[in-house]
Amino acid sequence: GAGVSQSPSNKVTEKGKDVELRCDPISGHTALYWYRQSLGQGLEFLIYFQGNSAPDKSGLPSDRFSAERTGGSVSTLTIQRTQQEDSAVYLCASSQGHARETQYFGPGTRLLVL
Amino acid sequence: QKEVEQDPGPLSVPEGAIVSLNCTYSNSAFQYFMWYRQYSRKGPELLMYTYSSGNKEDGRFTAQVDKSSKYISLFIRDSQPSDSATYLCAVLPNAGGTSYGKLTFGQGTILTVHP
Numbered sequence: 001g002a003g004v005s006q007s008p009s010n011k012v013t014e015k016g017k018d019v020e021l022r023c024d025p026i027s028g029h030t031a032l033y034w035y036r037q038s039l040g041q042g043l044e045f046l047i048y049f050q051g052n053s054a055p056d057k058s059g060l061p062s063d064r065f066s067a068e069r070t071g072g073s074v075s076t077l078t079i080q081r082t083q084q085e086d087s088a089v090y091l092c093a094s095s096q097g098h099a100r101e102t103q104y105f106g107p108g109t110r111l112l113v114l
Numbered sequence: 115q116k117e118v119e120q121d122p123g124p125l126s127v128p129e130g131a132i133v134s135l136n137c138t139y140s141n142s143a144f145q146y147f148m149w150y151r152q153y154s155r156k157g158p159e160l161l162m163y164t165y166s167s168g169n170k171e172d173g174r175f176t177a178q179v180d181k182s183s184k185y186i187s188l189f190i191r192d193s194q195p196s197d198s199a200t201y202l203c204a205v206l207p208n209a210g211g212t213s214y215g216k217l218t219f220g221q222g223t224i225l226t227v228h229p
Contacts, residue, residue: 004157031215043158043202043219056216091157099215100146100206105157 002026004106006092012112013082021077021109025094032075033095033103034059034067038088046090049075050097082113117141120203120220129229133190137203137220140184144218146206147179149188151199152222158202162188193227200224 005024013019025032034046036059045059049069060066064082069075079086089110093103120137127133135149146165150158162177164170170177178187186203203220 033215033217035217035219042221043217045216045218048215059216093157095215101215102160102163103215103217105150105159107155107157 004092004094004104006090006106006109008109009107010110010112012114014114015084016081018078018080019082019111021079021090021111023075023077023092023094023106025073025075025092026104027073028096029094029104030072030097031095031101031103032069033093034075034077035091035093036088037091037108041088043091046077079111082111084113087111087113115140116221117144117218118203118205118220120223122221122223124224124226126226126228127193129193129195129227131193131227133188133193133197133225133227135188135190135201135203135223135225137186138184139186139205139218141207142181142184143207144184144205145208147177147186148204148206148217149175149177150202150204150219152202153199161201195227195229198226 007022032049037043048056051072064080067077089108091108093105095101095103118139149162151161152158167181174191176189200222202222204217
């Protein structure tokens with residue numbers, strides 16, 4: 001079946017612009033996670049959704065970052081007033097819901113802020 | 115200090131070699147241990163998932179956990195060029211609280227297996 005998909009694959013933007021990154025999880029997966037992968041920092045947790053609720057937003061680096069999930073499915077990560085340090089690969093993962101369930105990752109969105 | 119430490123390498127080995135990849139972690143609350151493989155420009159995919167101390171085998175891959183020393187390892191036997199990828203260890207605390215499902219990753223080790 002279809003895996004986790006993310007769009008766009010690549011995004012180049014200018015400093016100060018807003019960007020939206022989209023994640024389509026595996027159908028039926030109630031848990032959805034956003035991670036960020038950058039050189040030097042590795043892969044870092046950003047936010048976790050269970051259904052449409054976000055019980056853990058502890059990894060969002062600043063209030064310029066926000067995320068939402070609608071219909072228990074698609075999620076959007078929004079970065080306002082992008083900065084060069086936001087350049088990274090943004091990865092989305094989904095799982096069946098229990099904490100110990102395997103997380104399946106999408107291919108990521110490569111964001112470059114000029 | 116990072117909660118999970120992993121040598122980023124890079125590691126280069128000849129085909130057929132035994133590869134040893136290692137991570138250490140600092141928090142005894144971590145109870146679940148995973149190894150992910152990530153090919154270039156792809157998302158990570160789960161290779162191994164363990165809970166208890168000891169060894170778990172799956173084909174050419176063996177995951178080893180030593181909770182007493184907070185040390186986790188992945189061994190790859192008879193390594194192949196197709197094993198060339200970045201290998202990430204990840205840990206998960208026991209169930210409960212808002213840290214549910216929140217993976218903490220090591221830096222990743224870049225492995226190249228040359229023919």
